[in-house]
Each structure stands twice: as structure tokens, then as C-alpha cells.
Amino acid sequence: MLLSRRINIALVGAFACVLFSAHVAVAQEYDLNFTLPTAGKSGCMVCHADPNLGRLQGDKFVSYWVDPRPLDEGPHAGVLCTGCHLDFAYKAPHNIAETEWQRTARLACKNCHQDQWKVYSDGAHSLAVQPGAQATERELEKPLCGDCHGAHDIVALTDNPAGRALMHTQGRQVCGRCHEDYWDNYSDYYHGEAYRRGATDAPSCWQCHGAHDIFPSDDRRSQVHERTLSDTCAQCHPDTNEAYIAYAGLIHKRMDIAEANPLFGIISSAKDAIRGVFGQIRSWFT
Amino acid sequence: MSAIDLLQLNVWLDYIFTTLYVIVLVALSLHFIVGNVLVSGRAKRRFIGWEWPHHDGPPVPFLPKFLHFQHVASMIVLAITGLYIRFPGFLIGDVSNARTFMRGAHYVAMIIVTINLVWRLWYTFYSSQRDYREFAITKMDIITAPKVILYYIFVKSDKPHLAKYNVMQKATYTAFAPLLILQAITGFALVTFPFEFLGNTSPRDWILGWNLGLLLGSTDLAGWYMRIAHYVINWLFILLTTIHVYLSVSEDLPAFLNFFGLGFLDKNHGGHHGDEGHEGHGDDHDHGHVHAPVISKAD
Numbered sequence: 001m002l003l004s005r006r007i008n009i010a011l012v013g014a015f016a017c018v019l020f021s022a023h024v025a026v027a028q029e030y031d032l033n034f035t036l037p038t039a040g041k042s043g044c045m046v047c048h049a050d051p052n053l054g055r056l057q058g059d060k061f062v063s064y065w066v067d068p069r070p071l072d073e074g075p076h077a078g079v080l081c082t083g084c085h086l087d088f089a090y091k092a093p094h095n096i097a098e099t100e101w102q103r104t105a106r107l108a109c110k111n112c113h114q115d116q117w118k119v120y121s122d123g124a125h126s127l128a129v130q131p132g133a134q135a136t137e138r139e140l141e142k143p144l145c146g147d148c149h150g151a152h153d154i155v156a157l158t159d160n161p162a163g164r165a166l167m168h169t170q171g172r173q174v175c176g177r178c179h180e181d182y183w184d185n186y187s188d189y190y191h192g193e194a195y196r197r198g199a200t201d202a203p204s205c206w207q208c209h210g211a212h213d214i215f216p217s218d219d220r221r222s223q224v225h226e227r228t229l230s231d232t233c234a235q236c237h238p239d240t241n242e243a244y245i246a247y248a249g250l251i252h253k254r255m256d257i258a259e260a261n262p263l264f265g266i267i268s269s270a271k272d273a274i275r276g277v278f279g280q281i282r283s284w285f286t
Numbered sequence: 287m288s289a290i291d292l293l294q295l296n297v298w299l300d301y302i303f304t305t306l307y308v309i310v311l312v313a314l315s316l317h318f319i320v321g322n323v324l325v326s327g328r329a330k331r332r333f334i335g336w337e338w339p340h341h342d343g344p345p346v347p348f349l350p351k352f353l354h355f356q357h358v359a360s361m362i363v364l365a366i367t368g369l370y371i372r373f374p375g376f377l378i379g380d381v382s383n384a385r386t387f388m389r390g391a392h393y394v395a396m397i398i399v400t401i402n403l404v405w406r407l408w409y410t411f412y413s414s415q416r417d418y419r420e421f422a423i424t425k426m427d428i429i430t431a432p433k434v435i436l437y438y439i440f441v442k443s444d445k446p447h448l449a450k451y452n453v454m455q456k457a458t459y460t461a462f463a464p465l466l467i468l469q470a471i472t473g474f475a476l477v478t479f480p481f482e483f484l485g486n487t488s489p490r491d492w493i494l495g496w497n498l499g500l501l502l503g504s505t506d507l508a509g510w511y512m513r514i515a516h517y518v519i520n521w522l523f524i525l526l527t528t529i530h531v532y533l534s535v536s537e538d539l540p541a542f543l544n545f546f547g548l549g550f551l552d553k554n555h556g557g558h559h560g561d562e563g564h565e566g567h568g569d570d571h572d573h574g575h576v577h578a579p580v581i582s583k584a585d
Contacts, residue, residue, distance in 0.1 A: 267305065270308065
């Protein structure tokens with residue numbers, strides 16, 4: 001009986017030691033030194049398919065998990081990891097501090113999608129950095145392929161209505177997170193307000209502004225430049241004229257026009273007053 | 287009108303009608319509280335004493351009541367879905383495809399209202415029970431109109447009784463017909479998808495392509511004008527219907543209930559008044575000819 005109890009205590013102690021050592025292992029630098037197999041995805045996924053894979057960077061836990069499902073179901077199922085992660089050292093641990101592996105991966109699309117890359121390279125989002133020149137901070141802010149299209153969860157758009165429908169919902173993530181002002185003021189009745197509320201038949205940003213071939217609106221090549229705007233509107237409104245396309249002035253400027261309206265202040269005050277009354281009533285019951 | 291003005295006009299219309307609607311709601315509230323409750327005591331006599339106008343005409347046939355009921359339901363759907371189409375934040379938050387659903391509901395209600403309109407016009411002018419005379423404004427109506435207005439603003443305690451409807455009702459109900467026709471035309475002019483039976487053209491092309499579209503050089507621009515007109519008429523309906531409902535309830539609640547098949551909620555339903563003609567909120571005999579035995583003409 002006594003022996004049995006001692007064995008139990010020893011087992012619990014041993015288990016606690018294992019747990020403690022595992023905890024310590026997470027916090028410590030690991031030391032691996034072996035060559036990774038990269039002929040198939042399985043080499044990378046040995047580690048990266050583990051949802052718990054990550055590193056502590058300061059107080060923050062950074063996950064390096066790659067969900068294999070969207071990867072295997074996506075259009076790049078047949079592409080090797082190194083097809084995009086071109087600059088990876090084939091040894092572990094990866095030296096991520098000295099490489100721009102994320103930017104490299106986000107730009108790797110150009111190696112296959114050369115037509116799109118060419119159009120993108122001419123557009124406002126192109127890096128426009130001369131060979132050997134240092135990219136400025138503004139250049140580094142510009143979106144790369146992966147910033148808009150996603151990475152491992154990328155979906156095909158060509159001949160894929162479901163993928164296009166999914167992409168259509170991503171205006172906030174694709175454009176709005178950088179162009180916040182334009183996202184916020186995309187609030188006219190039938191385009192912006194509807195789009196932001198999830199209307200599938202309202203235009204996403206790139207349906208008017210273009211995608212890879214995007215330019216500032218004052219650039220003559222822009223789809224929303226006054227020279228080309230009627231053609232852009234005609235995608236949905238086939239029989240337009242100059243007077244009609246002036247509606248475009250409402251698309252990003254409805255709130256400006258509204259705020260300049262003399263009744264705006266009165267209605268805003270009334271709204272605030274009503275909200276105040278309801279807020280007061282609510283406070284009585286909460 | 288330049289298109290820049292159209293941008294301003296769009297925003298102005300939103301604010302003008304929103305403000306106007308709030309004013310109407312406040313005015314009707316004051317009309318009821320100050321006029322009906324405090325000044326004239328009509329509310330107490332009606333809602334507590336249950337003294338309502340007496341109707342001695344024949345009962346309203348089933349068909350107009352049925353059409354009215356359908357019309358009310360469809361117009362509510364049209365107003366809600368229409369406002370949602372213009373203001374996608376109206377009522378529902380971020381719901382994918384809600385606008386497609388709202389448009390579908392709008393089209394269904396539109397078809398019902400259009401059929402109702404044709405049916406009601408046929409009933410009014412061509413059926414064996416045609417009732418167009420009830421809506422005709424006579425010379426006497428015009429002469430006595432000021433007295434009707436004075437009654438509604440509590441200056442007079444009684445109003446002239448000339449027919450089933452008073453002059454204000456006649457004017458309002460008659461105005462509904464052309465407004466509905468205009469609303470139907472402007473509404474169809476907003477439909478842009480093609481139909482085979484229209485020779486693969488859209489209702490917009492069919493309605494506007496050969497007139498306003500040609501004049502303005504763009505059917506889409508003509509459609510913009512139609513949208514503005516549609517929006518204005520929508521607000522006119524909302525405003526007039528709000529007043530109509532308020533006056534129906536405050537002036538003749540039993541008739542209002544009866545018209546919607548809720549006559550059993552009338553305290554005197556099947557009771558002592560035995561009034562078979564008490565259907566349809568007309569203008570038949572107001573004060574002095576009430577259901578309840580106690581009559582007051584104090585207001």
C-alpha cells in the first residue's frame with residue numbers, strides 16, 4: 001500500500017517535471033540544426049501544421065501555424081511552400097530577422113502571374129524603386145499582391161463566382177484599412193452605403209477604381225478620371241451622359257454635402273436629443 | 287437643372303421630408319393632447335365614453351374593404367423596403383443580400399398595389415356598385431370647407447355633414463389615385479433589367495427611352511429624375527397616410543376597427559346601437575349622432 005502511494009507520488013512528480021520543462025522549452029531559444037526537406041509541402045508542414053507552433057516575441061505569442069485546409073483546397077494546392085517563400089533558408093531555425101521573408105512571399109506571385117504583375121507595376125501601387133535604390137517608408141507601405149489577395153487562404157477569382165463573391169466582400173480589408181477616409185466617406189445611397197452594408201450588387205472599390213491598374217483620380221489613366229469616368233459608370237449604367245455622371249460627386253461626398261446643409265445641424269441636434277432621452281430612460285432601468 | 291443641383295436636391299429632400307415628418311408627428315401629438323384631450327374633451331367622450339359618429343348608410347361592401355386592406359399591407363411593405371433601398375442602414379444592419387431581398391419584396395408589393403389600383407378604379411367607375419360620386423367634390427363641399435377646417439382645429443364643435451366623406455377626405459382620397467399612378471410610372475421607370483415581353487428592353491427604356499430620355503440625352507439621367515419624383519411621392523404618401531391614420535383613429539375608431547375586420551374590439555359591436563351601416567370611416571353624422579346614448583356637444 002505504502003509502495004503504491006510512493007509510486008503514485010513519483011509519477012505525479014515526474015509528470016509535473018515534464019510539464020514544467022515543456023513550459024520552459026517554449027520560453028527558451030530552441031536549437032535545431034538540420035536540413036529541411038522541401039521537395040513536398042510535408043517537410044514544412046511537419047512543424048507548421050501544428051496549431052501550437054509559435055514564438056514568444058517579447059510578451060506577444062506569434063503563431064507560425066499554417067492551416068493546411070484552405071491551402072489544400074485553394075488554387076495553389078499544387079505549389080510548393082518554397083514556390084512563394086523563395087528566400088527561406090532551408091535550415092531550421094529560420095533566420096527571420098535578417099530576411100524580408102513576408103515581403104518576398106507577398107510578391108512571389110509575379111513569378112507566375114506575369115500579366116497581372118506587369119499591370120500592377122505600372123499602377124499607383126507599384127513599388128517604383130529603381131534597382132539598387134532603397135525603398136522609402138511610403139514605398140514600403142504600398143500593398144503587395146498578398147496584402148490584397150491573401151496568402152495561404154487565397155481564392156481563385158478567374159471562373160470562380162464564389163471566389164469573386166468572397167473577394168467582393170473584402171473592400172474594408174483590401175482598400176479601407178489603408179484608405180480609411182475614402183472608406184468612411186463611401187456612403188452615398190446606392191453604392192457606398194449599400195456596399196458597406198453587404199449588398200452584393202453594390203460596387204466594390206476596385207469595380208470603379210480598378211485593381212492592378214489603379215491610379216490616382218487626377219491621373220489621366222485612372223478609371224475615375226473625368227476623361228474616363230463615363231466609361232466606368234457605363235459598366236452598370238449603359239446610357240449615361242455628362243450630366244448623369246455628375247452623380248459620382250455624391251459617391252464619396254454625400255456627407256460633405258449633407259454637413260453643409262443648413263438642416264444638418266438641426267437634425268443632428270434632434271437625433272442627439274432623442275438619443276439622450278432614450279439613454280436617460282435606459283439608465284433608469286440598468 | 288444642373289446635375290450639381292441634383293446632388294444638393296437629393297440631400298435636401300432627405301432633410302426636408304425627415305424634418306417635415308417629425309413636425310407632422312409633433313403637430314398630431316399636440317393636436318391630440320391639446321385639442322382632443324385638454325381643450326375640447328373629445329378624446330374623453332370618444333375613447334372613454336365611447337361616443338363615436340353614427341353611420342346610417344349601407345354597409346361598405348366586402349371588395350373595397352378587401353382592396354383597402356391589401357393596399358395598406360402592400361404600402362407598408364413598399365415604404366419600409368423603399369426606404370431600405372435608399373438608406374441601406376434603415377432598420378437592418380449589415381446583412382448580406384438584404385437589399386436584393388428588399389428589392390424583391392418591393393417588386394411583389396408593387397405588383398399587388400398596381401393590380402389593386404386598377405381593380406379599385408374599375409370598381410369606382412365601372413362596377414355595379416361604383417362609388418365615384420362619394421369622392422366627387424361638390425360646390426357645397428367647397429363652400430363648407432372652412433367650417434370643416436374650423437372643426438378640426440377645435441374652433442367649432444360640429445362640422446357640416448353633406449355626404450359620406452367630408453371635403454378634406456374627398457380631396458385626399460382623390461389625390462391618392464393620381465399619386466399612385468405617378469408612383470407606379472416612376473417606379474417602373476426605375477426597373478432596369480430587360481424583359482423578353484418588352485422586346486428585351488427594360489421598363490426604364492420602354493417608359494423613358496422615347497421621351498424624357500431623348501430630351502435629356504440619357505435614359506439613366508431621366509431615371510435619376512424619376513427616382514427623385516418617386517422618392518418625393520413616397521414621402522407624400524407617408525405624410526398623408528400618417529395624418530389619415532391619425533384622423534381615422536381619433537375621429538372614428540369603431541369604423542377604423544371595422545374596416546380592418548376588428549369590429550369585435552368595438553365596445554358597442556353587436557350591442558345596443560345595432561348599427562349595420564357602421565362600416566367605413568366616413569363622415570356620417572358626427573357629434574349629436576353617436577353610438578352611445580350620452581351626447582355632448584360641448585367642444
